[in-house]
Amino acid sequence: MNTTYDTSSGAGRRFGVLRQRDFRLLWTGESASGLGSSITTIALPLTAVVVLHAGSLAVGVLAAAVWLPWLVVGLPAGAWVDRLRRRPVMITCNLVSAAGYASVPLAAGFGVLTFAHLLVVALLCGASAVFFDTAYHAYLPAVLDERDLLEGNAKLQGSEAATRVLGRGAAGLIAHVFGAVTGLLVDALTFVVSTVCLLRLRVREPAPAAPADGLTLRRQIVEGLRFVARDPYLRPMVAYGAVLNLALMGYQAVQIVFLVRTVGVDSATVGALVMAGSLGGVLGAFLATAVGRRLGTARGTLLLQLCTGPFALLLPLTTPGAGLLFFAVGAFMVSTGVVACNVVLGGFRQRYCPPHLLGRVVATTMVLNHSTIPVGSVLGGWLGGLLGPRAALWVMAGLLAPCWLILAAGPLRRHRDLPEAYEEEPAPVLVQARGAKTAQRSGASCQ
Known part of the structure; x- marks a missing residue:
């Protein structure tokens, strides 16, 4: 059972589950990552258009590449996540995404950035998001008590909606002042912040149940x-x-x-x-x-x-x-x-x-x-x-x-x-x- 707090006081009512250290860390990391992802929704196609002079078809293909992993590995990801501890999966996905997005400004700085590079990054980070999102939704009940799930998820949803507004506005400003590829570097840094928050969690995640004998991944x-x-x-x-x-x-x-x-x-x-x-x-x-x-x-x-x-x-x-x-x-x-x-x-x-x-x-x-x-x-x-x-x-x-x-x-x-x-x-x-x-x-x- 997770630690709960008396919410009868004004502070308790005001902050609710944010008074719980582990949830506060998870919320902070997800808010930072959400801000970076919102920036990337603008920065990635903007990089293709401004830096590589890509056309509308290429930009459409780039957008589709972000969603394609859901259709390809979405179902196997669920089975794999059920066999593993969720927090290490999330940390690994964060590091993969951080490396992928950081590689774009690095390649641009050396003058070797190509559309194929962007496409690979979109596919790689899209696949990483599949595993992260699946593990994240399955991990949250280990952080919060059942009676706090409604409030906790509402706070996560609210911060995601707020960062979507801020991120899209910040993406244009960052691109105007520092260049389009800088937005992807910012996103890479937010994944690092999210990873640090996950590493600091104290909650003990239950060990995953071993699959029954003969229960293959397909089954x-x-x-x-x-x-x-x-x-x-x-x-x-x-x-x-x-x-x-x-x-x-x-x-x-x-x-x-x-x-x-x-x-x-x-x-x-x-x-x-x-x-x-x-x-x-x-x-x-x-x-x-x-x-x-x-x-x-x-x-x-x-x-x-x-x-x-x-x-x-x-x-x-x-x-x-x-x-x-x-x-x-x-x-x-x-x-x-x-x-x-x-x-x-x-x-x-x-x-x-x-x-x-x-x-x-x-x-x-x-x-x-x-x-x-x-x-x-x-x-x-x-x-x-x-x-x-x-x-x-x-x-x-x-x-x-x-x-x-x-x-x-x-x-x-x-x-x-x-x-x-x-x-x-x-x-x-x-x-x-x-x-x-x-x-x-x-x-x-x-x-």
Whole structure:
């Protein structure tokens, strides 16, 4: 059992789980790493364009290379993580990513940087992120007590949303003052900070359970897939995340073209409007905790999605002048709902799944959810070229607004709280959860 603190005092209520040393270190490291990763989302393609004079196709390939490892090694990563201690995996992934991103400014300094080098770094660091994220979500229950998971994950989600705003703004400033490749060096340093924080953790991680005799890696992967496919709670959650990501990536693929060419705004205004979405994530992380405790994790999640999803229909209504508020409010509310849902559903996985399956369940759900990201991007771009940006935005917003009904079709609508533990043979009437403790980490997409 992890150390807990009396939160009856003002300081306890104000800082909550941040009063716990191990969580504070984990949160600090993840916040630093999140800031660096947000900088890299701008710095990596900017390096390709400014330093190597790459075209739009090359930049698209570079962006796809970051996500490709999820489809290739995502499922095996879950099985491997379940066989290993999670903290050493995370530390190794941090060091690999730090070396990969630091190699770019080093090669640029010697005048030998090539697009192939960038592509290899994107693939290598993307694969590292697969293992890190899988181990990270499986490791958090070792740091926090069950009753603190909702609050802890909400704080992680909130800091991730905040660093996304700061990182993207800092990336442009760093590139303007020091050059595009410097942003990647900053990201490498944040991985070092994260590693130092992980090394200072005192929590004793339980030893991983040895796989049963004859249980090969392939059979472990199948076991994780089967668990997700058969579980009445996880199945609609994964379907919801996949559809949501399809719609999110679809509208994000055309939003810049829509704002610049259809609405006619300048680049600074585009940045401010897109930033509004990231700010909504901070509110979503806060609401997930407050609403989950007051209304219940199941009922509160459905209510938040019902109240935020339909705001996507404001996006295609955007016009010059005061009409820009349609986009700002729509993006803000959609991001609020996405992050709030990630906080609740992600922590539910951490608490609900059997510990020996947690890595595989996390990997399976993230692979299935991420598989629709490239599909949504291509579909949104194709519809934009075929029908025009505004019409494409209507299609994607029309898909996004009601997709909360996928969650409502499952067992969430029948309970106040999500269950706290998996039951091999659930009773005909599920016992309500004892408390409202659920959460996870995310960002611009559902995990």
